[in-house]
Amino acid sequence: VASWGAYLLKRDVVAMSFAPRDTHEAQVWFALERGVPAMIGVMASQRLPYPARAFDMAHCSRCLIPWFDFGGLYLTEVDRVLRPGGYWILSGPPIRWKKYWKGWERTREDLKQEQDSIEDVAKKLCWKKVVEQGDLAIWRKPLNHIECRRLKETYPEPPFCKSDDNADSAWYTNMEACITPLPEVSADGEVSGGELKKWPNRAFAVPPRISSGSISGATENQFKDDNELWKQRIEYYHQLVSQLPRGLYRNLMDMNARMGGFAAALMKLPVWVMNVVPAAPSNPDTLGAIYERGFIGTYHDWCEAFSTYPRTYDLIHADGVFTMYEGRCDPTYILLEMDRILRPEGSVIFRDGVEMLVKIKGIADGMRWVSRIVDHESGPFNPEKILVATKTYWTGEEASAKQ
Numbered sequence: 001v002a003s004w005g006a007y008l009l010k011r012d013v014v015a016m017s018f019a020p021r022d023t024h025e026a027q028v029w030f031a032l033e034r035g036v037p038a039m040i041g042v043m044a045s046q047r048l049p050y051p052a053r054a055f056d057m058a059h060c061s062r063c064l065i066p067w068f069d070f071g072g073l074y075l076t077e078v079d080r081v082l083r084p085g086g087y088w089i090l091s092g093p094p095i096r097w098k099k100y101w102k103g104w105e106r107t108r109e110d111l112k113q114e115q116d117s118i119e120d121v122a123k124k125l126c127w128k129k130v131v132e133q134g135d136l137a138i139w140r141k142p143l144n145h146i147e148c149r150r151l152k153e154t155y156p157e158p159p160f161c162k163s164d165d166n167a168d169s170a171w172y173t174n175m176e177a178c179i180t181p182l183p184e185v186s187a188d189g190e191v192s193g194g195e196l197k198k199w200p201n202r203a204f205a206v207p208p209r210i211s212s213g214s215i216s217g218a219t220e221n222q223f224k225d226d227n228e229l230w231k232q233r234i235e236y237y238h239q240l241v242s243q244l245p246r247g248l249y250r251n252l253m254d255m256n257a258r259m260g261g262f263a264a265a266l267m268k269l270p271v272w273v274m275n276v277v278p279a280a281p282s283n284p285d286t287l288g289a290i291y292e293r294g295f296i297g298t299y300h301d302w303c304e305a306f307s308t309y310p311r312t313y314d315l316i317h318a319d320g321v322f323t324m325y326e327g328r329c330d331p332t333y334i335l336l337e338m339d340r341i342l343r344p345e346g347s348v349i350f351r352d353g354v355e356m357l358v359k360i361k362g363i364a365d366g367m368r369w370v371s372r373i374v375d376h377e378s379g380p381f382n383p384e385k386i387l388v389a390t391k392t393y394w395t396g397e398e399a400s401a402k403q
Contacts, residue, residue: 002031002038004059009036012199014272016055016296018048032312035250037272037296040307043074047175049299049307051288052167053083053182053193062092068117071177072158075121079141080167080180084192088127088139090118095137124155125179144185144192168288171279171299199294203264207292210259217284223259230261236377240388241315241347245269249314249346255321256283257297260290262317274313276300278324302337303329311343319351322360335363344393349386357387364389 005015018041019027031038041048043065058078067075067090078088093104097111104111122129126148127139142148145160152160161167161178182192194208204227206220238245247270254262257275266273275297277287290297300306302325316338322331338348348369350360357373364371364387371389376382 001027001034002036004061005031005038006034006036014294014296015059016050018042026309029309029312032251032309035272037251037274039298040309043077045174047077047170047173048081049170050081051170051285051291052080052180053288054081054291055086056083057087057089058082059089060091064093068114068121072121072124073175073177075118075125076158076177076179077175079125079127082141083196084141084143084182086141087130088122088141090137090139091135094118095132096135124158126151144188144190145179145182146185146188148179168285171301196292196294200267202292202294203267204293207289209289209292215284215286215289218259218286218289226259226261227264230265233377234262234265237349240374240386241349243347244271244315251313252315253313253317253341255302255316255318256324257286257290258319259286260293260295260297262319263290263295264293272296274298276306278302278321280324283324302334305337306341308341310340313341314343314346316342316346316348318348321352322350322356323352326356331360332363335360335367339367339369339391342391344391346391348389348391350389351384351386353383354385357385361387361389368392368394
């Protein structure tokens with residue numbers, strides 16, 4: 001139920017929790033109803049839907065994942081998504097097996113072998129064990145791979161991934177038992193990929209992926225202009241959706257997050273935003289920069305269902321999404337998926353051309369949403385308009401009675 005993530009909220013730390021779909025306990029559903037970020041997810045054969053170097057810390061409590069199997073496949077995936085200098089925390093079996101082995105109904109030899117195998121894989125990933133105390137063990141990923149490349153002469157397995165591999169590619173991409181190479185550096189103490197500012201300055205500092213030119217079409221000036229643009233837009237949204245500034249909404253989603261400006265402009269409100277970067281070939285991959293800003297998000301293709309339970313988001317923001325997917329999939333299916341994950345009395349803000357918004361409004365009205373088209377924040381002469389919709393609360397019995 002993401003209690004670890006909930007505990008960290010008071011420290012101004014946002015966690016991305018994930019767990020498999022569970023029809024009995026539905027931990028992700030409980031977490032989202034608490035207002036804590038979470039997704040349905042599983043470590044299996046494909047990469048997690050996050051970019052490389054995304055997380056400052058990864059935590060696993062009694063997750064029972066065979067970390068050392070398949071050539072250390074699952075730990076190499078954790079290594080991929082950890083930032084340079086990031087931490088991995090493991091609690092539960094086999095940590096502290098000398099005390100708990102009877103309760104776990106496993107032999108001491110079995111548990112010792114499991115922990116030794118995990119320690120071995122972590123060493124070959126060039127991680128260093130920071131501490132093992134109580135029920136926790138903590139490892140740290142190196143700041144760069146200068147020393148690790150020397151270590152690979154002694155421990156060749158797992159090898160470094162091929163240089164032409166896109167480490168950020170994570171939508172239907174298979175995991176590989178190889179170490180994702182960190183960006184090159186010139187000194188031992190230098191942080192690969194660039195050092196980040198401390199929070200909250202990190203949210204508005206130019207992300208290293210943008211300053212280095214790693215994201216096609218994204219420049220430092222565009223990033224700064226985007227931040228100013230979204231400050232203006234959020235002020236306008238406060239007028240359109242009164243629940244937002246009044247603290248009535250908590251779980252927000254941006255279906256086309258771009259550089260994360262929507263989430264950044266909402267920082268002063270008690271909300272969190274799931275920043276979604278559509279997994280489309282023509283769409284710039286900005287999710288790595290969003291994580292560098294200190295926000296969370298995921299890759300997703302809106303022609304498919306999103307990895308969450310019904311009625312888990314209070315507000316959904318769709319900026320140019322339907323134009324992006326025009327000709328790829330039926331907009332009705334996208335709207336029905338939005339209806340599934342939106343809570344009753346939740347709101348949706350669409351930004352698009354008038355023709356597209358009229359089409360969306362026709363479908364939304366058929367879903368019993370209450371909607372209206374309003375002018376752009378810059379005035380009536382802007383061809384882009386805004387559609388504001390609210391999902392009404394109704395039941396099947398009411399529908400039958402009206403018929």
